[in-house]
Amino acid sequence: MLSLEEYKTQLSQLYQSKVFQARSDCITFNFSTIIFTIYFKANNRILDATGASVVILRIEYSEIYREPTLYIQLQHEFTDVSGLLVTKLCIVPDMGVILPKPVQSIFVIEPEQCDGAIWWCFHQCNTKYIIGDNQSYKDTYLERWVSSYIYSWV
């Protein structure tokens, strides 16, 4: 668990570290004090499983769980009748297919409303058991969260 202030500090550090922005598959990103959104090119596993070519990650803070929260959207790109490249939300029956098999049972991913759109949320009820809630490691909580919730599959 993190307080909102701790989360803001660690999210800012994450942004400044450029770990996502420096990746070759990063398309673009947006950052505010509490939300960090990153657009990635889908890797082959995700492309094969869903047809999506773009993965959008949105890191937010849940005031209920007092935890970082990962929302994702998959989009596929296509050329419309006017010749423009457009993207469309990709809806798959089980979002778990985007994860490698060994981590599929760890995360529960379900669609929900967020900021006026549908995003798929990695549920937060077992976050502290996945990340570990030891006070002495609190300063690296978000770093470890990113390692489990994002690097395990992106």
Added chain:
Amino acid sequence: MDEIKRLVWKGTLNVQIEIDKSLIIATDNNKSLYVNIRIPRETYISLFTESILRGVKDHLRKDLSEIITNVWFESDGKLLLWNIPIGALYDITSNLRIESMDSISDKDTFIQIWKIKLVYGKEFPAMHIPIINGDSQIQKYWMHQWKQSCFILNGSSKRVMSLHMNDTQLFWNSVLNRTPDSFEQISSKVIPKSPRNIPVVLHTKGQTDSLYHPVVPNVNNEGKNTTLRRLLDDFCDYNKFENGTVVSQGICLPLDLDLHFLYSVFFSCDGFLHLTITYSQDFTHDKGC
């Protein structure tokens, strides 16, 4: 208290559903097609989609299986979020409220009917959660709502996550089959006598796509139980609220009520207390309550 809970559980709505014309086989008179159904307030409207469409299947252009994943419900052109219990949706959208039984001229024949539309389309409205796995998806969503409300009540979701599988299924079946005893029995395993926080969802009258989950302590820093008025002070624009109303389960609530008491009698099938706020500027159009 048990009597109030029983009445809440038994609450129903008369709903008239107009079927999207694009789904219906064209006829000479081009008449609209309606399904009339009575739906318990404490359930999700999408659990009824299949039975609604089955009721008109002889008039449909396509097979039910081709349609069912691409439909949603609207009221006056506004999307109804299926993941909110239908009673709360009604409180958010409907102006059909009566001041008292005395205001009804013909008490024997007065029936309130909520008119909504079943809409078909290939592109979903932005806030509609697509239902592609049928009722099992609705059950999963509902279970996550309970995990969340359990976390708010207890500071952990353990009480829900450690429910026996049979209990979990019995719990869901109690919502489907309207069995209050099972619902009461299992929800009491999740809801403590003295909760840390109260699971509340705030809705704004007329705004079907606006919902807010505030974190509301049962007992505040001064050791006092949180009242509805305190909740409004903390989370709403009180200047706009003057002369406004708060409704839950179709009932206008006195603002001095203890929120924990309110939760214990009015909580919904998803473990949350749904409150609909009518601000003063809306009140001039909707005095009935």
